[in-house]
Every structure is written in C-alpha cells, then in structure tokens.
Amino acid sequence: MxxxxxxxxxxxxxxxxxxxxxxxxxxxxxxxINEQSVEDITLEFFYKPHTLTLLVAALVATVYFAFAKTSETDNDGNIRNGLCCVVFFFLLISLLAFPNGPFTRPHPAVWRVVFGVSVMYMLFLVFALFQNYDDIRKIMFWFFPDLEANQxxxxxxxxxxxxxxxxxxxxxxxxxxxxxxxxxxxxxxxxxxxxxxxxxxxxxxxxxxxxxxxxxxxxxxxxxxxxxxxxxxxxxxxxxxxxxxxxxxxxxxxxxxxxxxxxxxxxxxxxxxxxxxxxxxxxxxxxxxxxxxxxxxxxxxxxxxxxxxxxxxxxxxxxxxxxxxxxxxxxxxxxxxxxxxxxxxxxxxxxxxxxxxxxxxxxxxxxxxxxxxxxxxxxxxxxxxxxxxxxxxxxxxxxxxxxxxxxxxxxxxxxxxxxxxMDKSRYTKKWVENSYVEEVNGLSPGGGRAEPPSPHRYNTRRRGMAGGDPN
Incomplete structure (x- = not known):
C-alpha cells in the first residue's frame, strides 16, 4: 500500500x-476505468434502472419474509434471515449506485454486484480484525456448522x-x-x-x-x-x-x-x-x-x-x-x-x-x-x-x-x-517514397521504364504522401 x-x-x-x-x-x-458505459444499446429494457419497480418488489419480498419466516423459538434462524435481508438491500443499493467498472459484459449490473460483494467482504474483514481468534472461529461455526465437527x-x-x-x-x-x-x-x-x-x-x-x-x-x-x-x-x-x-x-x-x-x-x-x-x-x-x-x-x-x-x-x-x-x-x-x-x-x-x-x-x-x-x-x-x-x-x-x-x-x-x-517501418516508408518518386518520373523501382501508372494507383500513393506516413 x-x-x-x-x-x-x-x-x-x-x-x-x-x-x-x-x-x-x-x-x-x-x-x-471506473464507469464504463455501454455503446449501441438495442434492448433498452435491460439497461434501464427500473428503480421504482425494484423498490416495490424488494419491499413486498421483505414484508413477506419478515412476517412469514419469523420464528418465536429459532433465534439463530431469525438472525440469519435478518442478515440475508441486509445483504439483499446492500446489493440492491450497489446495483443502483455503484460504478460499472471497466467492463460491460455480460452486463454492467453484474460488475456492480461483484463490487458490492467485495465491499461487504472488506467490511466483514474490518469487523473480524477487532475480534480474537476464538470469536472468529465461533462466527465461522455459526455460518458453517460443519467446520466444528470436521477437522x-x-x-x-x-x-x-x-x-x-x-x-x-x-x-x-x-x-x-x-x-x-x-x-x-x-x-x-x-x-x-x-x-x-x-x-x-x-x-x-x-x-x-x-x-x-x-x-x-x-x-x-x-x-x-x-x-x-x-x-x-x-x-x-x-x-x-x-x-x-x-x-x-x-x-x-x-x-x-x-x-x-x-x-x-x-x-x-x-x-x-x-x-x-x-x-x-x-x-x-x-x-x-x-x-x-x-x-x-x-x-x-x-x-x-x-x-x-x-x-x-x-x-x-x-x-x-x-x-x-x-x-x-x-x-x-x-x-x-x-x-x-x-x-x-x-x-x-x-x-x-x-x-x-x-x-x-x-x-x-x-x-x-x-x-x-x-x-x-x-x-x-x-x-x-x-x-x-x-x-x-x-x-x-x-x-x-x-x-x-x-x-x-x-x-x-x-x-x-x-x-x-522501427527499422522495418523506416525501411518500408523509404521504399514507398522512392517508388512513388520513380513512378511519377515514369521509372519503375528496378530502374527500367515503367508502364504509365493508372490514375487510381497514382492517386492512392499521392494521398499517402499528403497524409504523412503511408504505413
């Protein structure tokens, strides 16, 4: 750093x-590098934010799970459901507000969510940094109970x-x-x-x-x-x-x-x-x-x-x-x-x-x-x-x-x-310039008399000379 x-x-x-x-x-x-935009959008439906629709759907899902999945006895399950809802809303915010990043395939929303997950992982690491070893192990056991049984x-x-x-x-x-x-x-x-x-x-x-x-x-x-x-x-x-x-x-x-x-x-x-x-x-x-x-x-x-x-x-x-x-x-x-x-x-x-x-x-x-x-x-x-x-x-x-x-x-x-x-480029440029001069004077590059050049060929080389490096 x-x-x-x-x-x-x-x-x-x-x-x-x-x-x-x-x-x-x-x-x-x-x-x-931070907010790459999508060019030539043809299916506009998939590239519009749909913020109100997303908000209504998220609130409906939250109300359903909050009242239907809440248990009076399973405290661990309630905590897991609450954390899942927190993650869900954080990823929704990242989907709407976070930058696209340098990529747009398969969809910018994918990279916004990836960035959102990485931010959540960073915040979890910051929290874990202030815990001791046993507490971190307990948190891991809470998320993955099989870790405690299988060494x-x-x-x-x-x-x-x-x-x-x-x-x-x-x-x-x-x-x-x-x-x-x-x-x-x-x-x-x-x-x-x-x-x-x-x-x-x-x-x-x-x-x-x-x-x-x-x-x-x-x-x-x-x-x-x-x-x-x-x-x-x-x-x-x-x-x-x-x-x-x-x-x-x-x-x-x-x-x-x-x-x-x-x-x-x-x-x-x-x-x-x-x-x-x-x-x-x-x-x-x-x-x-x-x-x-x-x-x-x-x-x-x-x-x-x-x-x-x-x-x-x-x-x-x-x-x-x-x-x-x-x-x-x-x-x-x-x-x-x-x-x-x-x-x-x-x-x-x-x-x-x-x-x-x-x-x-x-x-x-x-x-x-x-x-x-x-x-x-x-x-x-x-x-x-x-x-x-x-x-x-x-x-x-x-x-x-x-x-x-x-x-x-x-x-x-x-x-x-x-x-x-660079040497090849200079040699090619010099050869093209000499060929152009010889053809204008009616000579072939080999020293002999050349056939009258066609207007198309003459104009092409002329445009190359006028435009700078023909390469």
Missing part, C-alpha cells in the same frame, strides 16, 4: 512536470520422494492439480504477458520453499514441484492461456443486435456470446519507452499477487478449514472476480499518463489484501513466532533480485523488438 502511494505521488509529479492536463481530461480518464487433514506430498512411479505421479493429478492448472489459464488471460507470468511462476516456487517451516503443505518432492507444478500446471496453463489470448487478439469482433438476427438459433448463440468479451486488446505492460517506474509498478503487482496467494494458504491453515470447503472456494471465486476489473484499472493507471487516480475496485482490493494479512498475523501469532527470519529475508532478497533480473530481460527484449519494428 505504501509502495503504491509512493508510486502514485511520483507519477503525479512527473505528469505535472511533463504536461499539465485539464480537470476534464483527468475526469474522463477516471470515468473510462481438515493436510495432505502430505513430501513422502518417499525416491519412490517415483507412474501410479504415484498419476495420483497427484487430482482435483487440486486441475484447479491449479485452470488457475494459471485464468492468470494468463488476465495478465497476458509471458515474461511476467513466468516470473510469477518461478517466484511462487521460491515462496513455497521459503515458508515450508510455517506451512507444512508446501513441502513437496522435487519431481512434484518441478514437473507437476512448475512445468505441467504452471507451464501448460500459461501456454494455453496465452494461446487463447492470441486467438482473441486476431479475432474480428462485430456484434449484431439480437433484434437483427432472424433465426432462433442465431438469437440463442448471440445470447450466449453476451458472456464473452466485447473486444480484446493486446496489453503492453512494458514497451520500448518504459521508464523505471513502470518496472517498479510491475514489481508491485508481482509482490501483491504473491501476498494474495499466501493469504489463501495462511487463512486455511490458521482457521482450520479444508481447501475444498465451500468457504475456501467462495473466497477464491470472489478474489478472481475482484481481480478481473482490478487488473484492468491497474494497467490503465500504470500505462496511461493521463490517468492520475486509481479505480475504486483497485482501492477496495488493496484494502482487502492488507486486512487479510493483518488478520492472519494477529490470529496466528503462535505460528509466526516460529518464523525463521533468515528464510524470510533470503526469500525477499531472492524474489527481488530474480524479479528485477526477469523484468530487466523483458525490457531489453521489448526494446530490441521495438527497434526492429
């Missing part, structure tokens, strides 16, 4: 020194590492391995940069090695960590995710209105495609003109990503719930939904000099990550008292050094690719 604030102040200072933008420009850029059993992976058989290797390809693989596909489609993704993969393996003494679940056999995790789950997930990104980048997105489609199958196909992106652009976290502050911003993103994943393992280890428990799955799904607009807002803030404010989703997500870490530290003091400081210091230094080396290599490669593209 402090690093983000320092980066934010530095960026504002550099931007003001280079170019002083008007307040309207700043406001337009902030609205672009999770940690699966041991670092057992008989010399016993390498196909049957044992196949037994490790369980539901968790598939979720690991699918998670890296999602990460690849969100970040869309091979260098950053492989840096994340490598630094996470270092993170697991550094925190083995606190999280026994991190202990793995060498072949499990190298082959199953790093190469198969991480590597194949990254390759497949980037392949899908490449296919989406070259896809031509043209959306017809569902009213203009005649067939029923076409209407159904268009309705299903509503859950796909409206467009897909290639991201450039690091370009040939990247400053050192851009590299620092990417480093901050890598560190926050490591912290979010560490929170997942520390929370399930400290508060004793299994990885496949609905509480853990719901949190992971919520984090994924939160990260989707957050990464877009952070990318716009990092790469666009005119964007001087972070988006609201990014602000809430940063607060959620830090409060989760504080809760883990406060409720796991006995666990963190066993920390080997040397391991943590070496982990921080190794992660910083390795990340900087990887990012430096990415910057060099990006600048080299940009220089090659």
């Amino acid at each position: 402090i690093s983000m604030c320092v980066f934010h102040m530095y960026k504002m200072a550099v931007t003001r020194r280079n170019h002083r933008r008007s307040a309207s420009e700043i406001s337009d850029h902030f609205r672009f 999770p059993l940690e699966k041991e992976y670092a057992v008989n590492c010399s016993d390498i058989t196909f049957e044992r290797f196949w037994s490790h390809l369980d539901w968790f391995a598939f979720s690991h693989f699918f998670g890296w596909i999602v990460k690849a489609m969100m970040i869309r940069h091979w260098g950053i993704l492989w840096t994340l993969s490598l630094t996470w393996e270092l993170t697991e090695f550094a925190f083995i003494h606190l999280l026994p679940n991190f202990a793995e056999c060498w072949w499990d960590a190298l082959l199953l995790d790093f190469l198969i789950c991480n590597g194949l997930g990254i390759c497949l995710g980037l392949y899908l990104c490449k296919k989406l980048e070259i896809t031509s997105f043209h959306w017809d209105s569902i009213r203009d489609i005649r067939s029923t199958s076409g209407k159904l196909k268009r309705a299903v495609l509503q859950f796909t992106p409206a467009s897909w652009t290639q991201v450039r976290w690091l370009d040939p003109q990247s400053s050192y502050m851009r590299v620092i911003a990417v480093y901050i993103m890598i560190f926050i990503t490591q912290l979010v994943e560490l929170n997942t393992f520390f929370m399930k280890h400290i508060f004793l719930f299994a990885p496949d428990h609905p509480l853990c799955i719901l949190r992971i799904v919520l984090i994924c939904l939160m990260v989707t607009p957050v990464l877009r807002q952070y990318y716009s803030y990092v790469t666009d000099p005119a964007c001087k404010r972070v988006g609201t989703q990014l602000w809430v997500f940063t607060a959620v990550t830090i409060i989760e870490s504080l809760i883990c530290v406060k409720c796991g003091l006995d666990l963190f008292a066993q920390t080997i400081i040397r391991n943590v210091v070496l982990w921080l230094l190794a992660q910083m050094l390795l990340t900087l080396i990887c990012l430096y290599g990415i910057v060099l490669q990006t600048r080299k690719a940009g220089k090659v593209d």
Whole structure:
C-alpha cells in the first residue's frame, strides 16, 4: 500500500512536470476505468434502472419474509434471515449506485454486484480484525456448522520422494492439480504477458520453499514441484492461456443486435456470446519507452499477487478449514472476480499518463489484501513466532533480485523488438517514397521504364504522401 502511494505521488509529479492536463481530461480518464458505459444499446429494457419497480418488489419480498419466516423459538434462524435481508438491500443499493467498472459484459449490473460483494467482504474483514481468534472461529461455526465437527487433514506430498512411479505421479493429478492448472489459464488471460507470468511462476516456487517451516503443505518432492507444478500446471496453463489470448487478439469482433438476427438459433448463440468479451486488446505492460517506474509498478503487482496467494494458504491453515470447503472456494471465486476489473484499472493507471487516480475496485482490493494479512498475523501469532527470519529475508532478497533480473530481460527484449519494428517501418516508408518518386518520373523501382501508372494507383500513393506516413 505504501509502495503504491509512493508510486502514485511520483507519477503525479512527473505528469505535472511533463504536461499539465485539464480537470476534464483527468475526469474522463477516471470515468473510462471506473464507469464504463455501454455503446449501441438495442434492448433498452435491460439497461434501464427500473428503480421504482425494484423498490416495490424488494419491499413486498421483505414484508413477506419478515412476517412469514419469523420464528418465536429459532433465534439463530431469525438472525440469519435478518442478515440475508441486509445483504439483499446492500446489493440492491450497489446495483443502483455503484460504478460499472471497466467492463460491460455480460452486463454492467453484474460488475456492480461483484463490487458490492467485495465491499461487504472488506467490511466483514474490518469487523473480524477487532475480534480474537476464538470469536472468529465461533462466527465461522455459526455460518458453517460443519467446520466444528470436521477437522481438515493436510495432505502430505513430501513422502518417499525416491519412490517415483507412474501410479504415484498419476495420483497427484487430482482435483487440486486441475484447479491449479485452470488457475494459471485464468492468470494468463488476465495478465497476458509471458515474461511476467513466468516470473510469477518461478517466484511462487521460491515462496513455497521459503515458508515450508510455517506451512507444512508446501513441502513437496522435487519431481512434484518441478514437473507437476512448475512445468505441467504452471507451464501448460500459461501456454494455453496465452494461446487463447492470441486467438482473441486476431479475432474480428462485430456484434449484431439480437433484434437483427432472424433465426432462433442465431438469437440463442448471440445470447450466449453476451458472456464473452466485447473486444480484446493486446496489453503492453512494458514497451520500448518504459521508464523505471513502470518496472517498479510491475514489481508491485508481482509482490501483491504473491501476498494474495499466501493469504489463501495462511487463512486455511490458521482457521482450520479444508481447501475444498465451500468457504475456501467462495473466497477464491470472489478474489478472481475482484481481480478481473482490478487488473484492468491497474494497467490503465500504470500505462496511461493521463490517468492520475486509481479505480475504486483497485482501492477496495488493496484494502482487502492488507486486512487479510493483518488478520492472519494477529490470529496466528503462535505460528509466526516460529518464523525463521533468515528464510524470510533470503526469500525477499531472492524474489527481488530474480524479479528485477526477469523484468530487466523483458525490457531489453521489448526494446530490441521495438527497434526492429522501427527499422522495418523506416525501411518500408523509404521504399514507398522512392517508388512513388520513380513512378511519377515514369521509372519503375528496378530502374527500367515503367508502364504509365493508372490514375487510381497514382492517386492512392499521392494521398499517402499528403497524409504523412503511408504505413
């Protein structure tokens, strides 16, 4: 958080020194990442707020459940019903008042509700931060009574590492391995940069090695960590995710209105495609003109990503719930939904000099990550008292050094690719200019006498010269 604030102040200072933008420009850029609007609305019914209709329906439902579902003996059920009604009205308010965020598919209302749930989760974390460990456990038991009866059993992976058989290797390809693989596909489609993704993969393996003494679940056999995790789950997930990104980048997105489609199958196909992106652009976290502050911003993103994943393992280890428990799955799904607009807002803030404010989703997500870490530290003091400081210091230094080396290599490669593209552009421009001059003089580019050029070709090249760079 402090690093983000320092980066934010530095960026504002550099931007003001280079170019002083008007307040309207700043406001337009902030609205672009925080309140994206829908263009070419055809079904207006689904994009009107319907505030009065929604209010009447909500009040009718509230009156019914308040009088029909209230019990004179079941106090816990009354409290649950009341909390559900509070959540219901809060999400209604978020549906009407919260910003859309940077996305409009499948519908802006979906992302307003996601933002509303993330705000509620942040408020719950703030409340939990002021409770002790036993009280937090009681709250968890109240919402999930099965946690009190079923104690999770940690699966041991670092057992008989010399016993390498196909049957044992196949037994490790369980539901968790598939979720690991699918998670890296999602990460690849969100970040869309091979260098950053492989840096994340490598630094996470270092993170697991550094925190083995606190999280026994991190202990793995060498072949499990190298082959199953790093190469198969991480590597194949990254390759497949980037392949899908490449296919989406070259896809031509043209959306017809569902009213203009005649067939029923076409209407159904268009309705299903509503859950796909409206467009897909290639991201450039690091370009040939990247400053050192851009590299620092990417480093901050890598560190926050490591912290979010560490929170997942520390929370399930400290508060004793299994990885496949609905509480853990719901949190992971919520984090994924939160990260989707957050990464877009952070990318716009990092790469666009005119964007001087972070988006609201990014602000809430940063607060959620830090409060989760504080809760883990406060409720796991006995666990963190066993920390080997040397391991943590070496982990921080190794992660910083390795990340900087990887990012430096990415910057060099990006600048080299940009220089090659610039040389190709200059060569093409020079060739086109020489061809134009020779054809005007009646000569072919090879030196011989050319045929009289057609008016269409002559005019096309002339318009290219008059308009500047023909490329």
